[in-house]
Amino acid sequence: MILTSELLAMVLAVVQAEDTWIDWSYFGLLSLFVQWTTLTSVALICPLRPRLARMTTTRATLIIVVIVLLDVLAFSLFADRVLHPGPDGIGWQGIARKLLVALLILLMLLRYFYLQHSWQQQRESRMQAQLIALQSRIHPHFLFNSMNSIASLIASNPDRAEEAVLDLSELFRASLGSGETLVPLERELDLCQRYLAMEKLRLGHRLEMDWQIQPDTRHQAIPPLTLQPLVENAIHHGIQSRPEGGRIGIEVSSHGHFVYLMVHNPEHEPAGHPHQGNRMALDNTRARLQALFGDQAVLKHSRHDGTYTVTLRLPRKSVDGGAQAHG
Helix, strand or coil: CHHHHHHHHHHHHHHHCCCCCCCHHHHHHHHHHHHHHHHHHHHHHHHHHHHHHCCCHHHHHHHHHHHHHHHHHHHHHHHHHHHCCCCCCCCHHHHHHHHHHHHHHHHHHHHHHHHHHHHHHHHHHHHHHHHHHHHCCCCHHHHHHHHHHHHHHHHHCHHHHHHHHHHHHHHHHHHHCCCCCCEEHHHHHHHHHHHHHHHHHHHHHHEEEEEEECHHHCCEEECCCCHHHHHHHHHHHHHCCCCCCEEEEEEEEEECCEEEEEEEEECCCCCCCCCHHHHHHHHHHHHHHHHHHHHHCEEEEEEECCEEEEEEEEECEECCCCECCCC
């Protein structure tokens, strides 16, 4: 806000100059006036934020406009009566011009803040819709296969069948969601272990798993249902389509201020022709990460020596948003 006001003061100083590019004396006085009015207006409005937030947009805008114009009027009268007293008294025409300029600047700033707030709300709504879509995408085929696997275990291995029912119930609990924006990484890892345990019942020896988890990363903050869809894609595109199966690798490590998560699976589809579902899962996850972490979060995929790898980089933070202690 101060920067915008200073830029406008510079423009007016350029317009005011006659023999040079800019009237520095005019710019200095105008800059002092603008800064004082801006800072005092902000100081007056900030305590009122809780009340303004409960009002309608029109009423809140009107109150802000009144406060700022009264503030500009007070400083204008002070400048005319104390700093530059003239023989003709108060220059109401100059004060009116200042009020008009202040009103135009204020309305432009309020419009900008309103659009920015609306854009932020739309982005959060899209992110929430994507999370709901992820939470509701337990595939009927997966459920059907899981129930068949559990039914086949009831007679031969009832204890394992009971564990499978608990795993499936946890997957459904995660799909219903808890409304949390960020969860500990250990919860996501536990969900992936349960999901892989269910797939192991179906795929048997065709599915092998390799876990490499750095212990001090288990409290890393991560959006819910971020890792499990990546593992699901690895199963669908890298294991299920191969008669001989393969190995799923999940690595988590920390380097500096970032935590890296990698999911490896055997490459099956031709390079340069990613499956549509795989690309959609990556795009959805990338959009959610961008909304929560900005440019600090990175999601990319690569192919090397027959292995397809999805790499996720997150800023190193605990689940409550505070920085983790470095190990």
